Amino acid sequence: MSATGPLVVVGDALLDVDLVGTASRLTPDAPVPVVEDVEARERPGGAALAAVIAARATRREVVLVTPMADDEDADRLRALLAGRVRLVEIPATGGTAVKRRVRVGDHSVARIDSGAPVAGLGTLPAEAAAVVRDAAAVLVADYGRGTTADRAVRAVLAEAGGPVVWDPHPRGADPVPNARLVTPNGAEAARVASAAGTAAGVAAQGEGLAAVGARAEALIRHWGVGAVSVTLGARGALLSYGEGAPMVVPAVPVTGGDPCGAGDSFAAAAAIALADGAVTGEAVAAAVAFAGRFVARGGASAWDVEAAPEPSPAAEPGADGVIARVRAAGGTVVATGGCFDLLHPGHVATLRAARGLGDCLVVCINSDDSVRRLKGSSRPLVTAADRARVLEALEFVDAVVVFDEDTPAEVIGRLRPDVWAKGGDYAGADLPEAAVLRRWGGQAVVLPYLDGHSTTALVERSRV
Structure with missing residues (x-):
C-alpha cells in the first residue's frame, strides 16, 4: 500500500x-x-x-x-x-x-x-x-x-x-x-x-x-x-x-x-x-x-x-439545509444559543419551549475556546463536538451550529432566524441580540427558565 x-x-x-x-x-x-x-x-x-x-x-x-x-x-x-x-x-x-x-x-x-x-x-x-x-x-x-x-x-x-x-x-x-x-x-x-x-x-x-x-x-x-x-x-x-x-x-x-x-x-x-x-x-x-x-x-x-x-462534524446535520427546507414551506425558523456544558433539566425545558415557537430549532453553541474565555480555563467540561452530539439527540433540536465568537451576534446574522429565544430572567430587558434581529424583522423573546438548575451550580455541588 x-x-x-x-x-x-x-x-x-x-x-x-x-x-x-x-x-x-x-x-x-x-x-x-x-x-x-x-x-x-x-x-x-x-x-x-x-x-x-x-x-x-x-x-x-x-x-x-x-x-x-x-x-x-x-x-x-x-x-x-x-x-x-x-x-x-x-x-x-x-x-x-x-x-x-x-x-x-x-x-x-x-x-x-x-x-x-x-x-x-x-x-x-x-x-x-x-x-x-x-x-x-x-x-x-x-x-x-x-x-x-x-x-x-x-x-x-x-x-x-x-x-x-x-x-x-x-x-x-x-x-x-x-x-x-x-x-x-x-x-x-x-x-x-x-x-x-x-x-x-x-x-x-x-x-x-x-x-x-x-x-x-x-x-x-x-x-x-x-x-x-x-x-x-x-x-x-x-x-x-x-x-x-x-x-x-x-x-x-x-x-x-x-x-x-x-x-x-x-x-x-x-x-x-x-x-x-x-x-x-x-x-x-x-x-x-x-x-x-x-x-x-x-x-x-x-x-x-x-x-x-x-460542515464540521460537530454541526451535522447542516443548519443551512434545515433552514432552507423550513423557509421553502413557509415555516418559522427558531434559534437559541448558549454553552450547554453539562446538559441539565433547565436546558431541556428551555429548548423544548423554544421548539414550540416555530417549525425548526437551530441551537448555536459556543466553541471550546469561546467557553474558556467566558467561563475560565477549567471549562468547558465537555467538548463542542460532544455537546453538539448530545443536543442533536434531542427530538426537538433540528440542527446545531458551533460559533467561535464571544457572542452569537455573527452567527445570528448568518442564519437570520425569525425568532431568537433566550432562557432566563431577562423579561423587560433589551436583549443584545435584538438589534441584530431587527435588520430583517426577526424577534428576540425570553422563555421561562427552570429555576435551580445551572451548570455552574452542578460543578460546585460536585466539588463538595
Whole structure:
C-alpha cells in the first residue's frame, strides 16, 4: 500500500442520461404520462460516477480503470471525465452501456438501457496493473458488465497494494477474497445469500437487523472476505466481521433529495477513509454520513454542482439545509444559543419551549475556546463536538451550529432566524441580540427558565 498513492476505481463505466420534462396529461391509449419539453442531461454512470464522486471528496489522484468502447457514447463519456479523473482504458468489445432515465421533475417514470455487455477484455494494459498495485485503496464498482469476471482483472485485484472495497452487483462476479470490505445493499445481500444456499448458511428471513446480520455473516463465509457492510438506505448500514455483534451505523434523516448514486457515494467514501488510514468501522461510519449528504444535495443528478464546504462534524446535520427546507414551506425558523456544558433539566425545558415557537430549532453553541474565555480555563467540561452530539439527540433540536465568537451576534446574522429565544430572567430587558434581529424583522423573546438548575451550580455541588 502506498500512503501517497492514488485511489483507483475499477469497474464498468456507463453513460447516464436524464431526460427531464414536464407532464400534465395522460396518453389517450394508455394510462401513462405524456412527457414534454424534454431536456437531456448527461453524466458519468456506474464506475465512472463512483470515480467522479471520489475525486470531489479527496485530494488524492483518482484513477478510473475501465473498459471503453470505440463509439460516440464513449467519446461523450470521455469528455465528461476529462479534467476530473485520470482514465486508464481497457480495450473493450461491444458498445458503450447507456442508461436513460425519463424523469418528470424529481420523479423517474421509466428507464431505458442500451449497450452490449463487455466481453473478451484480453490482456490487461501494463498501466492498469501498475496503478492498482500502487494504489492507496481500490474501489471495485461492479455493474454486471463483465469487467470483474475477467481473469486478468481479478489477478491484478488480488495483488492490490491497498485495501479493496467491493461494491457488488447481482449480475456481477464474486468479490476477490482479499477484499477488505464488501458493500451490498439490503436486496443484493438477501439475493446472494439466498442463491448461495447451504454453502453460505441459510440466511434468516425478514428485514430486521437480526436477519440482515445473519445474511452478512453468511456472505463473509461464502466470499471469504474481511467484512460486509449491508447498506439499508434511510436506516443506515450494518457492518459485520463474520462473528460477534455487528456494528450498526444509523443514517441522519434526509428530506427529499435523489437516492440515485447513493451506493456509489457510500462505497467511494469508505474507500477514501481506508486509503487515509481509517479502520473498517470508522470507514463505514464516514460512508453513511457522506452518502446522506450526497443524497440531500441532489444525488447523481447534481454530480457536477459545486458542493458547499463540508460542515464540521460537530454541526451535522447542516443548519443551512434545515433552514432552507423550513423557509421553502413557509415555516418559522427558531434559534437559541448558549454553552450547554453539562446538559441539565433547565436546558431541556428551555429548548423544548423554544421548539414550540416555530417549525425548526437551530441551537448555536459556543466553541471550546469561546467557553474558556467566558467561563475560565477549567471549562468547558465537555467538548463542542460532544455537546453538539448530545443536543442533536434531542427530538426537538433540528440542527446545531458551533460559533467561535464571544457572542452569537455573527452567527445570528448568518442564519437570520425569525425568532431568537433566550432562557432566563431577562423579561423587560433589551436583549443584545435584538438589534441584530431587527435588520430583517426577526424577534428576540425570553422563555421561562427552570429555576435551580445551572451548570455552574452542578460543578460546585460536585466539588463538595
